[in-house]
Amino acid sequence: MKQSIKYVLNGVFAVAAVAVFIYVYAFGANPAGPINGTAVTARTQPASTPAAATDKTIRIGWTAWADAEFVTKLARRLLHNRLGYHVDLVMSDIGIQYQGVANGDLDVMLMAWLPTTHRNYWKKVSDKVMDLGPLYLNARLGWVVPDYVPAKTLDSLIDLKKTAVMKRLNSRIYGIDPGSGLMQASQKAIDGYGLTGYDLVASSGAGMTAALKRAIRRHRWVVATAWSPHWIFQKWHLRYLKDPKHLLGGREQIHAVARRGFYNHFDPRVTGFLTRMYIPMPELEQAMLEARDNGVERAVSTYIKDHTGRVDYWLSGRLTEPPAS
Numbered sequence: 001m002k003q004s005i006k007y008v009l010n011g012v013f014a015v016a017a018v019a020v021f022i023y024v025y026a027f028g029a030n031p032a033g034p035i036n037g038t039a040v041t042a043r044t045q046p047a048s049t050p051a052a053a054t055d056k057t058i059r060i061g062w063t064a065w066a067d068a069e070f071v072t073k074l075a076r077r078l079l080h081n082r083l084g085y086h087v088d089l090v091m092s093d094i095g096i097q098y099q100g101v102a103n104g105d106l107d108v109m110l111m112a113w114l115p116t117t118h119r120n121y122w123k124k125v126s127d128k129v130m131d132l133g134p135l136y137l138n139a140r141l142g143w144v145v146p147d148y149v150p151a152k153t154l155d156s157l158i159d160l161k162k163t164a165v166m167k168r169l170n171s172r173i174y175g176i177d178p179g180s181g182l183m184q185a186s187q188k189a190i191d192g193y194g195l196t197g198y199d200l201v202a203s204s205g206a207g208m209t210a211a212l213k214r215a216i217r218r219h220r221w222v223v224a225t226a227w228s229p230h231w232i233f234q235k236w237h238l239r240y241l242k243d244p245k246h247l248l249g250g251r252e253q254i255h256a257v258a259r260r261g262f263y264n265h266f267d268p269r270v271t272g273f274l275t276r277m278y279i280p281m282p283e284l285e286q287a288m289l290e291a292r293d294n295g296v297e298r299a300v301s302t303y304i305k306d307h308t309g310r311v312d313y314w315l316s317g318r319l320t321e322p323p324a325s
Contacts, residue, residue: 055265056084057086057087058086058088058107059090060076060107060109061091061100061101061106061109062097062109063092063177064091064204065176066229066230067136067227067229068110070284070291071110071135072089073300074300074303074304077304078273078304078311078314078315079270082315083315085270090106094111094118094121094177094179094181098118103128104259104260104261107258112131112255112256112257114254116250116252117249118181128260129258130257130262132257133255133275134255135278136229136278136279136281138252139228139252139253141182141226141227141249142226142248143173143186143189143225143226143240143248144212144223144240145221145223145238146212146222146236147238149221157241157244157245160195160198161195165221166198169221172223173186173195173198173200173201173223173225174203174208174211174224174225175200175208175225177202182227183200185248208225212224223241226238228281229288230285230288231289231292234289256274258271258274273314273315277314287299
């Protein structure tokens with residue numbers, strides 16, 4: 001009798017052990033923190049294991065800024081159609097993206113503004129992520145006004161202190177996402193130039209362009225936070241206000257940033273593709289304008305069709321046309 005009970009108990013323990021193994025294998029041991037309301041499961045296997053090497057889903061963090069949307073969806077198309085990966089785009093605030101990549105909840109982000117705009121984020125995560133290099137150069141941040149606003153009256157951020165200028169602008173500066181580096185720099189500019197009488201209106205990239213559109217349609221004065229590249233410079237005649245104290249930063253590079261272990265976790269072609277991906281600024285702005293007029297997916301299709309040699313180089317490393325300048 002005791003021997004029978006022993007066999008039964010051994011069988012129960014064996015079944016329980018198998019069940020626990022299956023659960024851990026399928027779902028992972030530890031849940032990761034939520035990103036933008038979506039629970040993300042942490043990877044529990046080392047990146048160098050065979051299971052990790054065959055992972056076919058890549059999670060890319062992004063924010064709906066005009067340049068980031070085009071570049072991110074271009075990368076998604078090529079990763080899916082040419083390299084056979086499923087790509088999840090996770091929309092989230094820029095600060096959460098840095099945290100997600102550093103924690104391994106996200107695999108990569110394609111909108112790291114370095115060295116100045118995202119300096120504070122970068123300092124916190126630089127030892128926990130991989131910099132895959134620049135996607136495009138000569139980006140910048142600033143505040144813009146329509147060209148019909150007289151430069152003799154409003155030419156720099158210093159001029160915003162004039163009572164008449166403040167009245168024409170209704171004491172408002174139209175901004176974007178509240179957690180963005182541009183908004184942080186803009187608040188620094190407000191403090192540095194003594195513009196405390198102004199309301200920095202937080203919104204989104206789409207909200208900022210809508211404010212510009214309304215004002216320009218009515219030929220009213222308006223100041224908005226902006227950045228290059230952006231399709232607004234193709235659509236309207238705008239100019240940056242001078243920033244003699246350089247509180248809004250200088251020329252920037254936009255980098256791809258991946259989590260640690262990214263190279264070992266995926267096919268090396270993925271890292272090679274993201275490392276070689278680079279778009280000249282004029283081409284990017286033209287693609288962004290088409291995306292605005294005809295939709296992002298069509299703009300992606302057009303870019304791939306018009307730049308087959310460059311796209312092939314990104315994917316394979318074989319140069320069939322002169323490199324982008």
